[in-house]
Amino acid sequence: AQSVAQPEDQVNVAEGNPLTVKCTYSVSGNPYLFWYVQYPNRGLQFLLKYITGDNLVKGSYGFEAEFNKSQTSFHLKKPSALVSDSALYFCAVRPSTDKLIFGTGTRLQVFP
């Protein structure tokens, strides 16, 4: 079965420190990869995507993600975390002709 795993329910980081939110996937073919963020009582907001090309993609609010085909991973990163980055982050994978599959989400908590 095709699946997306976010192994950490919560990630805690101090403001100003780098952050990483992990995502691995198990799908056939060459999928399209996405990261979304969800603030309380809001819908999901798109952060960035990987379709093809350079393995390091840059997105909104200073976030970036690194695609690793051999490890089937797409980890979200930011060099310097802000308290306002605290939210729920979802990795999503779309096999080339199929629906979007979401991970279970990782709660990021940035402490002042």
Add this chain to the structure above:
Amino acid sequence: EAGVAQSPRYKIIEKRQSVAFWCNPISGHATLYWYQQILGQGPKLLIQFQNNGVVDDSQLPKDRFSAERLKGVDSTLKIQPAKLEDSAVYLCASGQGLTQPQHFGDGTRLSIL
């Protein structure tokens, strides 16, 4: 551009009652999605429309859920009768193709008593 609009934002009903949610996608977006997000989980696709035709409704509980997008623009999702396990946030999203991101509304939080 205006985002995806959903209403109502909150709804509380008793089990076995019916409820309907409305969604207006971003103008020009041919594809419309309804998702169910249960607390602590990622969104799960219920139904996908391409214009006014259904592309995927494989995870829609058709004995109680129905959805329509009659004119290829806005859409309605209905639950009748509601069960306790239907308590969730119902998200609507729209998009323009497989490589493009989906744009989400703020959802309707449904509580079943």
